[in-house]
Amino acid sequence: MGMGRTSWWPSAALALLLAGCASGDPAAFMSEDNRAISYTGDRGVSGQPFPANYRAELLAYLRTYLNNPVGVREGVLAEPVQRTVGGRLRYVSCLRYAARESDGSYRPAKERAAIFVDGRFDRxxxxxxxxxxxxxxAAFPELAALTR
Known part of the structure:
Protein backbone atom coordinates (compact mmCIF):
# COMPACT_ATOMS: atom_id res chain seq x y z
CA MET A 1 0.00 0.00 0.00
CA GLY A 2 1.22 3.44 -0.85
CA MET A 3 0.98 6.65 1.10
CA GLY A 4 -2.51 8.18 1.26
CA ARG A 5 -4.17 4.90 0.46
CA THR A 6 -6.78 3.68 2.94
CA SER A 7 -7.40 0.07 3.81
CA TRP A 8 -10.98 -1.12 3.28
CA TRP A 9 -11.16 -3.58 6.21
CA PRO A 10 -11.74 -1.07 9.10
CA SER A 11 -14.74 0.33 7.24
CA ALA A 12 -16.08 -3.14 6.52
CA ALA A 13 -15.63 -4.20 10.17
CA LEU A 14 -17.51 -1.11 11.37
CA ALA A 15 -20.32 -1.76 8.89
CA LEU A 16 -20.65 -5.37 10.10
CA LEU A 17 -20.66 -4.27 13.73
CA LEU A 18 -23.39 -1.71 13.12
CA ALA A 19 -25.43 -4.19 11.09
CA GLY A 20 -25.25 -6.65 14.01
CA CYS A 21 -26.52 -4.00 16.41
CA ALA A 22 -29.37 -3.03 14.13
CA SER A 23 -30.50 -6.59 13.45
CA GLY A 24 -32.19 -7.04 16.86
CA ASP A 25 -35.91 -6.56 17.35
CA PRO A 26 -36.28 -2.84 18.16
CA ALA A 27 -39.69 -3.45 19.74
CA ALA A 28 -38.00 -5.51 22.45
CA PHE A 29 -36.39 -2.36 23.82
CA MET A 30 -39.30 0.06 23.47
CA SER A 31 -42.09 0.85 25.88
CA GLU A 32 -45.63 1.59 24.83
CA ASP A 33 -44.78 5.29 24.52
CA ASN A 34 -41.73 4.48 22.31
CA ARG A 35 -39.07 5.28 24.93
CA ALA A 36 -36.14 2.94 25.38
CA ILE A 37 -36.63 0.49 28.24
CA SER A 38 -33.24 -1.11 28.59
CA TYR A 39 -29.90 -1.71 26.98
CA THR A 40 -29.63 -4.95 28.93
CA GLY A 41 -30.15 -8.20 27.05
CA ASP A 42 -33.82 -9.07 27.30
CA ARG A 43 -34.77 -12.56 28.43
CA GLY A 44 -38.41 -12.20 27.52
CA VAL A 45 -41.46 -12.58 29.73
CA SER A 46 -40.27 -15.22 32.18
CA GLY A 47 -37.29 -16.19 34.27
CA GLN A 48 -36.54 -12.80 35.79
CA PRO A 49 -34.49 -13.25 38.98
CA PHE A 50 -35.48 -11.41 42.15
CA PRO A 51 -33.32 -8.26 42.63
CA ALA A 52 -31.60 -9.29 45.88
CA ASN A 53 -29.69 -5.99 46.26
CA TYR A 54 -32.57 -3.71 45.30
CA ARG A 55 -32.24 -1.43 48.35
CA ALA A 56 -28.52 -0.80 47.88
CA GLU A 57 -28.88 -0.31 44.13
CA LEU A 58 -31.69 2.21 44.59
CA LEU A 59 -29.69 4.14 47.18
CA ALA A 60 -26.63 4.26 44.91
CA TYR A 61 -28.75 5.52 42.02
CA LEU A 62 -30.60 8.14 44.10
CA ARG A 63 -27.34 9.45 45.55
CA THR A 64 -26.32 10.48 42.03
CA TYR A 65 -29.80 11.18 40.61
CA LEU A 66 -31.00 13.67 43.22
CA ASN A 67 -29.67 17.22 42.99
CA ASN A 68 -29.40 17.24 46.78
CA PRO A 69 -29.59 13.74 48.31
CA VAL A 70 -29.28 15.14 51.85
CA GLY A 71 -32.47 15.48 53.87
CA VAL A 72 -34.86 13.36 51.83
CA ARG A 73 -38.18 13.10 53.69
CA GLU A 74 -41.05 10.63 53.85
CA GLY A 75 -39.03 7.82 52.27
CA VAL A 76 -41.00 4.59 51.93
CA LEU A 77 -40.34 1.54 49.75
CA ALA A 78 -42.34 -1.49 48.59
CA GLU A 79 -40.82 -4.94 48.10
CA PRO A 80 -40.22 -5.76 44.42
CA VAL A 81 -43.11 -7.54 42.71
CA GLN A 82 -43.46 -8.81 39.17
CA ARG A 83 -45.38 -6.53 36.82
CA THR A 84 -45.66 -6.20 33.06
CA VAL A 85 -43.70 -3.21 31.78
CA GLY A 86 -43.67 -2.53 28.05
CA GLY A 87 -44.96 -6.03 27.35
CA ARG A 88 -42.22 -7.70 29.42
CA LEU A 89 -42.34 -9.20 32.89
CA ARG A 90 -40.13 -7.19 35.25
CA TYR A 91 -39.60 -6.77 38.96
CA VAL A 92 -40.88 -3.37 40.06
CA SER A 93 -40.22 -1.75 43.41
CA CYS A 94 -42.26 1.34 44.19
CA LEU A 95 -40.95 4.14 46.33
CA ARG A 96 -42.25 7.46 47.54
CA TYR A 97 -40.21 10.36 48.86
CA ALA A 98 -39.94 14.14 49.03
CA ALA A 99 -36.52 15.43 48.00
CA ARG A 100 -35.15 18.82 48.97
CA GLU A 101 -35.49 21.39 46.21
CA SER A 102 -32.64 23.73 45.21
CA ASP A 103 -34.20 26.54 47.28
CA GLY A 104 -34.33 24.32 50.39
CA SER A 105 -38.10 23.74 50.26
CA TYR A 106 -39.91 20.41 49.82
CA ARG A 107 -42.65 19.46 47.41
CA PRO A 108 -45.18 16.78 48.40
CA ALA A 109 -43.87 13.20 48.30
CA LYS A 110 -44.13 11.63 44.86
CA GLU A 111 -44.50 7.96 43.90
CA ARG A 112 -41.95 6.44 41.52
CA ALA A 113 -41.34 2.96 40.11
CA ALA A 114 -37.91 1.31 39.99
CA ILE A 115 -37.63 -1.26 37.20
CA PHE A 116 -35.26 -4.23 37.48
CA VAL A 117 -34.00 -6.38 34.59
CA ASP A 118 -32.14 -9.63 35.23
CA GLY A 119 -31.95 -8.83 38.94
CA ARG A 120 -30.30 -5.42 38.46
CA PHE A 121 -31.66 -1.88 38.65
CA ASP A 122 -32.50 -0.64 35.15
CA ARG A 123 -34.35 2.68 35.45
CA ALA A 138 -42.57 0.15 54.57
CA ALA A 139 -40.24 2.78 56.01
CA PHE A 140 -37.02 3.34 54.04
CA PRO A 141 -34.83 5.13 56.63
CA GLU A 142 -31.65 4.64 54.60
CA LEU A 143 -33.01 7.18 52.13
CA ALA A 144 -33.10 9.92 54.78
CA ALA A 145 -29.51 9.08 55.70
CA LEU A 146 -28.10 9.72 52.20
CA THR A 147 -25.09 12.00 51.87
CA ARG A 148 -23.39 13.60 48.91
Missing part, protein backbone atom coordinates in the same frame (compact mmCIF):
# COMPACT_ATOMS: atom_id res chain seq x y z
CA UNK A 124 -36.63 4.85 37.54
CA UNK A 125 -40.03 5.90 36.24
CA UNK A 126 -41.13 9.30 37.50
CA UNK A 127 -44.77 8.56 36.67
CA UNK A 128 -45.48 5.26 38.39
CA UNK A 129 -49.22 5.16 37.65
CA UNK A 130 -50.74 1.68 37.59
CA UNK A 131 -47.39 -0.02 38.25
CA UNK A 132 -47.59 1.02 41.90
CA UNK A 133 -51.33 0.63 42.43
CA UNK A 134 -51.95 -1.34 45.62
CA UNK A 135 -48.30 -1.31 46.76
CA UNK A 136 -47.62 -1.97 50.41
CA UNK A 137 -44.97 0.44 51.65
Missing amino acids: LLEEAGELCAGSTY
